[in-house]
Amino acid sequence: MTPPGPPGTAPAAGIARVPLAAAGALLAGAYIAVALGAVLLSRESGKMATLWYANAMAMVFFQFRPSRDWAVLTGALAVAVVTVNALTGRDFGLSLLFLLGNGFEVLLGAALLRRFCSPAASLQEVCALLKVLLLGGVVPPFFGALIAAAALSADGGDDFLAIWLIWFEGSALGTIALLPLGMLLLVRGWHSVSQDVSRPEVVLGLMLVSVVAGWAPQWVEHPYIYVSTSLVLLAVIGHMAGAASAALLVSIIVGVLTAKGAFGPVAETDAFGEALFYLPLILTLVPPVLLAASLERTRYTLRRLAESEDDFRILYNETPAMMQAVDPQGKLVSVSEAWCQRLGYRREEVIGQRPSEFMTAESRGRALGEIWPRLLREGRIDGAELQMCTRSGAPVDVRISAIRQRSLDGGLLRTLAVLTDVTEEKRLAEQMTYLAHHDALTGLPNRMRFEGAIQHACVHGHRHHDRFAVLYMDLDQFKHINDTLGHGVGDELLKAVAQRLDATLRDSDMVSRLGGDEFVMLAKNLCSREDAGAIARKLVKRVAQPVLVGDVTINVSISLGIAVFPDDGKTPAALITHADQAMYRAKRNGRNQFCFFSEVSPEGDAPAHG
Ligand SMILES: Nc1nc2c(ncn2[C@@H]2O[C@H](COP(=O)(O)OP(=O)(O)OP(=O)(O)O)[C@@H](O)[C@H]2O)c(=O)[nH]1
Incomplete structure (x- = not known):
């Protein structure tokens, strides 16, 4: 998995932004400077492989630019290689042979890094960093050295194996030493890396590493133990930037000491011994940068954990x-x-x-x-x-x-x-339910609720042979009251009547306002029809009491019709209709009275209300 990290290219990377021609010139100039330094140093001993950073630097340089720029960069590289050879006194033919080896090595390394490696991951994952070191630092020098050794030995130079070994060793070491820092610059940019490196503890660590790398190889046995200890220290305190800088620094110091002959026994070392001579240096440089990558990963994970804990806390509390x-x-x-x-x-x-x-x-x-x-x-x-x-x-x-x-x-x-x-x-929700089942003006159950109750009473009545009655009521001349005293007084009168009807209720009964000035009552548990008549009588009498609305006394009355289950109807609709017809009969009989449905003429009275 590639860890989410900084973007793949450094935001402040000037190399990525400058015009292509300037980038080519920059590459050529830097290559010439680095390669010249290495060639001049190599002349000091003439025997040991010189650490060759130039190709690694070019590989990293290529990573800053899109692939379409690589042809121009390769041209700049060719010019640089030929120039270095010319400046160091080699003839043109030899320069071309060197160009073959170096050019192939740089292009192969650049292509492998771009195709198979993730710079960002290599800074936080041991495996990804190892891949960078292998594909950038071992494979290209291996093949570059093969081409160069073949070309140079055919040209009449040294023995093939000796040339291959010297080339491979120097290039592999230089590349391995430089690539971690190169990846870091590629991902985070010069500014961020230099900020990290210039922290006081890192500067002190780098000074310590320099002293140890300069002192130990000359004065103590097994010097790399001391060097690697100081490198590990830097990996811990200096993070990846400290470890990568220290690895490059140590390789330069050891390379210079070796070239100067201060790091023996150089003279006696044969070709095979040279390979073994530099092997400990590789083994010293690589583990600390791997450790730094692993620590970076841990640090990143801990930071993410702390951030997500923080997110959770904020979410939880806020x-x-x-x-x-x-x-x-x-x-x-x-x-x-x-x-x-x-x-x-x-x-x-x-x-x-x-x-x-x-x-x-x-x-x-x-x-x-x-x-x-x-x-x-x-x-x-x-x-x-x-x-x-x-x-x-x-x-x-x-x-x-x-x-x-x-x-x-x-x-x-x-x-x-x-x-x-x-x-x-x-x-x-409770309010909605209440409003759905009650009349807003009087608070009495509305038609819907009443129909449910009468339905239930019918089912119960059929099953248990119960007798119950529906009493249909309509105020007498209510329109006149509205017209003379106003709608507001009419409303108050409706409420007062509702209260009176409600007050006559037994627990098992229900009174409801159907609308307008019409009320209906369900009277259950009747022993005889006459029980319904008694209730009706009481209701007519109660309502007929004068009502005081504000300072107005109103005389009101109701007409009431009765339908008894099951004699006057067996369904809710029939009972209500028949009670209404009986009420109409009561109106016709002179109002302020009640009437049973059984008293309605066989032809039927027209219902009082639709
Ligand atoms: N104040 C008030 N009046 C209402 C309301 N709903 C209906 N009315 C009025 O109530 C009156 C009902 O009159 P009716 O029952 O048709 O006739 P009535 O005057 O009572 O005469 P009878 O029923 O024949 O005795 C109409 O004038 C309606 O406008 C209400 O919520 N408040």
């Missing part, structure tokens, strides 16, 4: 939802700010308490007996409804969604719950 976490013992380990605010507690008062202590008694029983066990059994619950209590005792309806979190060893770690405050939602 979210408007009430949230709570409960440990395996069923005690609160954390609650969100919204939880505290809604229930009126301080966090320290509730931590360690059981959530059920903040619930109403009914909810507590349900939470402990049903919801909590279900959560533990099924791993989650969604939308369970409970009632919490604020500090002052006010009920708070919550809808709870919770999950069970397991620890790495599979045990219960905690349960996390989000509580949505639905108090207002429930209040509105």
Whole structure:
């Protein structure tokens, strides 16, 4: 996996931005400078391989530019190689042979790095860095050295193996020493890397590494033990920038000491011995940079962890939802700010308490007996409804969604719950239900509710041979009251009548306003038809009492029709219609009275109201 990290190319990388011609000139100039230094140093001993950074530098340089620029860069590289050879006194033919080896090595390394390596990953992953070192630092020098050795030995130079070994060694070492820093510059840019390297502890570390690398090889046995110790130190304190800079620094110091002959026994070392001579240096340089990459990864992971913990804490505390976490013992380990605010507690008062202590008694029983066990059994619950209590005792309806979190060893770690405050939602729902079943003016059950009740009474009546009655009522001359006293007074009168009707009700009965000035009553548990007549008589009498609305006394009356189940109808519709017809008959008989449906003439009276 490629870790998410900094972007692949350095934002401040000037090389990536300059015009192509300038980039070519820059590459040629840098290559000439680095290669000249190496060639001049190699003349000091003439025997040991010189660490060759020039090709590694060119490989990294190529990575800054898109592939379409590579032809021009290769041209610049060719000019640089020929120039270096010319400046160091080699003839043109030999220059071309060197060009063959170096050119192939740089292009192969650049192509392998681009195709198969991720610079960003190599700074944080040991495997990715090893791939960079292998594909950039070992494979290209291996083949570059083969081409160069073949060309040079055919040209009458030294023995093929000696040329190959010297070339491969110098180039591989130089590349391995430079590539980590090159990748770092590629990914993070010069500015960021130099900031890291110029931290006081890193500068001190680099000074220490320089002293150890300059001193140990000359004065103590097994010098690389001391060098690698100081490199490890830098990997720990200086991160990747410190370790990569130190690796390059150490290789330069050892290379210079070797070239100067200060690092023996150079003279006696034969070709095979040379390979072994530089092997410890590779083994010294590589592990610390791998360690730095691994530490970078750890640091990155820890930083991400801290950030996500921070995100979680902010989310948990700042979210408007009430949230709570409960440990395996069923005690609160954390609650969100919204939880505290809604229930009126301080966090320290509730931590360690059981959530059920903040619930109403009914909810507590349900939470402990049903919801909590279900959560533990099924791993989650969604939308369970409970009632919490604020500090002052006010009920708070919550809808709870919770999950069970397991620890790495599979045990219960905690349960996390989000509580949505639905108090207002429930209040509105109750209000809607009330309004759907009640008359807004009088508060009496409305037609819908009444029809449900009469339907139920019919079913019950059929099953148990019960007798019940429907009493249909209509105010007399109500229009006149409206017209003379106004609609407002009419409303108040309707309310007063409703109260009177309601006051005559037995527990089993129901009175309802059907609309306008029409009311209907369901009177159950009747022994005889005459029971219904008694109720009707009482109602007519009660309503006929004068009503005081404001300072106006109103004389009102009702006409009432009775239909008895099952004699006058066996269905709700029939009963209501027949009661209405009987009421109409009462109107016709002079109002302020009641009439049974059985008294309605066989031809039928026209109903009073549609
Ligand atoms: N104030 C008030 N009046 C209403 C309301 N709903 C209907 N009305 C009025 O109530 C009156 C009902 O009159 P009716 O029952 O048709 O006739 P009435 O005057 O009562 O005469 P009878 O029924 O024949 O005795 C009409 O004038 C309606 O406009 C209401 O909610 N408030």
